[in-house]
Amino acid sequence: MHDSFWTNHQSLGPFKRREFIQTALQLTSAATLISKPGFSSAKEKFSNKSYTVQDIIDLILKEIPGTPYPKSVDTVKSGSANQNVTGIVTTMFATTHVIQEAARSQANFIIAHEPTFYNHTDDINWVQNNSVVKRKQDLLSEHDMAVWRFHDYWHSFHPDGIMYGFVKAANWLPYFKAGSHTLQLPPTSLSELIDHLRTSLSINHLRFIGDPAQRCEKIVLVPGAAGGQVHIALAEKEKPDVLIVGEVQEWETAEYIRDARLQGTPISLIVLGHSVSEEPGMQWLAEWLQPKLPELKIQHIASGDPFSWI
Known part of the structure; x- marks a missing residue:
């Protein structure tokens, strides 16, 4: 003293x-x-509260009506539902890089939107004796990493978590209505719209069909890989100036747009890429989840676009 x-x-x-x-x-x-x-003080005891993977899954599903579903691809792909969580990473794909970065940051729970093992149900025997699958499993095991897919449930959230994250990142919230794929934007050219998307979503390259000078106001937005039938049905129903999608089957949506334009319909197509189109929704998941779990560090690690361009 x-x-x-x-x-x-x-x-x-x-x-x-x-x-x-x-x-x-x-x-x-x-x-x-x-x-x-x-x-330890009461505050310290509170901060040391522990959660299992299942605790966090239950906390999330409590916010989504009608869950859990009797059939869903949203299951634990690696690790155990009973393991204690040291930190959480949200991402689109639990790539080798994302797993390594999660481990470096002392996180052991990855919430991924898409499959970890290259097919819709994460069937590790989809291709027998897959050496890449085996090495990925070994990496996950080495770091005691749990992976949970959060696809069906996040799209069932109100509003759709992927859509909301996208329009938030694009600064389009004033034009967004939950449950709708259609947005009425202030008039802009297709070229300016493309530049805005590249900047706001940090996209290096994207593809489009249309006249760069075309006036665009009404858009239909479909991130991810909804498929040609969904794309074309929305285009027929809504008659947008431009259809913005994540991924296309080129012989479906792209050919429909090409023929529509050749027939005189002034509709354009912007193809962003699957991963980059839904990544903002997983970024928003981290922002949404953090206040509910203040004791844990929750971060988003983007899996990024897998393609290079020449």
């Missing part, structure tokens, strides 16, 4: 001095107790 503490007590009377010394000893004992490794 400071010298002034003991100096001050010398000027007290005998009874006051005794009382003063007793108080000082109590304070010293309390300070010693608090400094011991086994002692």
